[in-house]
Amino acid sequence: MEHREHVLLQATHGSRRHIDSEHYGPVGQGRKIYIQAALHADEIPAMLVATLLRRHLVALEKANRLQHEIVLVAVANPVGLSQYVMGALSGRFELGSGRNYNRNFPVHHQQIARKIEGALGQDIDRNREVIRSAWRECLDDWQPMDEYGSLQRTLMLLAHDADVVLDLHCSREASMHVYTGEEVWADVEPLSRYLGAEVSLLAKDSEGYSFDEALCLLWTRLQGLFDGAFPIPNGTVAVTVEHRGQRDVSYELAEQDAAAIIEFLIHRGAIEGQPAPLPALRNPATPLSGSEQFYAGSAGILVHRVPVGSQVQAGQALFDIVDPTTGEATTISSHNTGVLYMRREIRYVKPGDPLGRVSGPVPIRTGKLLGA
């Protein structure tokens, strides 16, 4: 294992932060897998999965079974991890600016297109390398304005030349689910199966520019720009894994998830060995635009009518909002038949508060598909 330290742009005097990356297997010799955890900082289930993955990687490296370089970043956001408000860790947004740490990663397709014009040919593997080295130059040239940008740049530099990128997160209260690009779903499907994901959400461009999306979009945008003139692969299979809810921290669940990721990497040939038989996919993938989002229409006590992770039918009651001054309850029901894959952890709501989401097979939303 090779350890590297990546210093971030220092925000204030005496607050120098860095990212630690661990590089296992054949470092810098070709194919690469990149795994990071807790980009939203307060995502401890993901951090524990990464911690247990480390034990696997150490043992596999010792046994000489790593075929590709595997990079592990167990703490992807040391900035967010230092944000405590009145005793509570608050890692999703940069407190100074309100920016979500997993939005607006840049897609440098125009810049890269200018660099590679004339260098592309008919060899798809060579084109992949040409694009990656131009991408690297763009990231090297990028001068971030602040610590937030410096964090984005550091993570993209670590991930941009990986064949597979696993971005490990968790939600508020949730069942196991994944987000990925439509164009790489065939590559991600075995991971969903091994993880036992209840829901796999697909989008082409959610307009949120999360880490996984920005990495996938670079390739699809270049494919669009060069429109069949040159073969351009989907060079990065990137996926966001939501390791259930924030309080689902246990050795049992984390070990189950770490073992599933190892099986996926064996299945892909990144780790030598015979992969476990592929379990069935729990539910077919659904469009992200098909998820129904529920909001409170009034203030009150939020009472859940079904457990998170439930299969629900159209018309089924999901939430009651109870007015504590009158006792009147307003019931909110699903229009979708699907899985209540995530919900908020709050139990008192006010008008406009988001409550949760149910997957659905038919697109019902357009525009920005990712919330804050």
Ligand SMILES: [Zn+2]
């Ligand atoms: Zn997250």
